[in-house]
Amino acid sequence: MWTVPLFDLNYDDREMQAVQEVIASRWLTMGEKTREFEKRFAEFLGNGSACLAVSCGTAALHLALLAASVGPGDEVLVPALTFVADSNVVRMVGAKPVFVDSTSADDFNISPGAVKAALTPRTRAVIVVHYGGYSCDMGPIRAAIQESGLSRKIYLIEDTAHGPGGDYKGTPCGTIGDVGCFSFFSNKNLSVGEGGMLVTASKTLLRKAGHLRSHGMSSLTLDRHQGRALSYDVVRPGLNYRMDELRAALGLVQLDKLPRANRQRFEKVKRYRERLAGTSGLQIPFSSWDLGSPTHHIFPVLLDRGIDRPNLMQGLKEAGIQSSIHYPVPQDFSGFQDQQAAETPIARDLSQRELTLPLFPTMTLKQVDLVCDRLQSLLAVASK
Numbered sequence: 001m002w003t004v005p006l007f008d009l010n011y012d013d014r015e016m017q018a019v020q021e022v023i024a025s026r027w028l029t030m031g032e033k034t035r036e037f038e039k040r041f042a043e044f045l046g047n048g049s050a051c052l053a054v055s056c057g058t059a060a061l062h063l064a065l066l067a068a069s070v071g072p073g074d075e076v077l078v079p080a081l082t083f084v085a086d087s088n089v090v091r092m093v094g095a096k097p098v099f100v101d102s103t104s105a106d107d108f109n110i111s112p113g114a115v116k117a118a119l120t121p122r123t124r125a126v127i128v129v130h131y132g133g134y135s136c137d138m139g140p141i142r143a144a145i146q147e148s149g150l151s152r153k154i155y156l157i158e159d160t161a162h163g164p165g166g167d168y169k170g171t172p173c174g175t176i177g178d179v180g181c182f183s184f185f186s187n188k189n190l191s192v193g194e195g196g197m198l199v200t201a202s203k204t205l206l207r208k209a210g211h212l213r214s215h216g217m218s219s220l221t222l223d224r225h226q227g228r229a230l231s232y233d234v235v236r237p238g239l240n241y242r243m244d245e246l247r248a249a250l251g252l253v254q255l256d257k258l259p260r261a262n263r264q265r266f267e268k269v270k271r272y273r274e275r276l277a278g279t280s281g282l283q284i285p286f287s288s289w290d291l292g293s294p295t296h297h298i299f300p301v302l303l304d305r306g307i308d309r310p311n312l313m314q315g316l317k318e319a320g321i322q323s324s325i326h327y328p329v330p331q332d333f334s335g336f337q338d339q340q341a342a343e344t345p346i347a348r349d350l351s352q353r354e355l356t357l358p359l360f361p362t363m364t365l366k367q368v369d370l371v372c373d374r375l376q377s378l379l380a381v382a383s384k
């Protein structure tokens with residue numbers, strides 16, 4: 001349907017074969033492949049992290065909050081400019097999401113200064129999102145928490161849905177805070193359809209999250225199948241957020257491909273940046289960002305005020321080019337009207353002007369050029 005889709009899978013025979021092997025093994029859920037995926041993902045990140053494979057990124061975030069005992073009466077700081085999963089999980093555990101503004105028109109990430117200002121004695125956790133795979137400025141955020149003088153532990157949770165393979169000043173994203181939460185949804189840098197990973201160096205959080213992932217049970221079906229356990233205890237109420245073997249097998253192949261796939265994304269981003277530099281009607285964010293290696297999950301541009309975004313997206317669509325928006329602000333959602341949320345003017349402004357252009361590892365430079373040509377001609381008319 002699209003000449004240039006927003007995203008396309010980086011799949012080939014290796015993924016096909018991996019899935020066939022699992023079917024032939026006759027073990028479909030949380031078995032050896034899942035364990036191997038967890039082990040290999042932990043090795044990939046390094047930094048002493050342990051991994052729990054889960055059914056999606058939202059499950060990882062939910063487990064992180066549950067393991068940190070976040071609940072009613074607690075506040076959790078959440079960036080206003082992110083996917084709604086972050087504030088949804090906060091509300092699902094009965095806590096209050098406190099929306100925090102972005103830094104600037106160049107750095108869309110959560111503002112460390114605004115984090116500092118939003119901390120209160122009720123704050124139990126801070127969720128940060130490495131927008132587009134550009135890491136947040138974690139040093140000042142951590143310092144704000146440490147220097148707040150607040151007596152209870154405030155958990156720092158990294159939503160690393162956009163950031164597998166990225167780093168902040170040399171430290172892998174997802175291993176900087178208390179917990180890292182990855183998503184392996186179809187359109188992510190590492191994609192398995194639905195899947196996620198919870199990463200932590202804390203043995204206590206890992207043990208709790210491990211139980212919560214599988215009904216609070218002390219042993220798994222695999223343990224019993226392999227004769228390691230005859231029965232089980234239930235140590236706390238839990239959920240079923242397990243990953244299955246098919247997705248773990250896909251994850252292993254995708255993990256092997258990830259470093260190259262991220263470099264392939266970067267080639268496209270360089271071309272976009274060269275081609276779009278100086279284009280009237282837009283600016284390219286994260287131009288002065290120098291905090292590490294980004295993963296280039298998406299390619300966002302910021303349209304000038306007054307440019308009719310829906311019209312521009314329609315013009316791209318007519319040329320077979322898919323585009324998107326990351327993200328609407330939660331203050332506007334009908335289901336969030338009871339939240340008495342503070343305004344976040346920078347995030348709101350970005351949300352109204354951001355446009356996401358196609359980006360994926362197998363995209364050709366010719367496709368990048370096609371997008372740039374069309375966008376520039378539409379903007380030339382729109383800016384008049």
Ligand SMILES: Cc1ncc(COP(=O)(O)O)c(C=O)c1O
Nearest residue numbers: 056057058083085161183184185
């Ligand atoms: C920033 C962010 N957080 C959380 C999620 C939720 O992940 P999932 O769809 O795997 O539940 C996503 C992606 O969908 C995301 O982009």
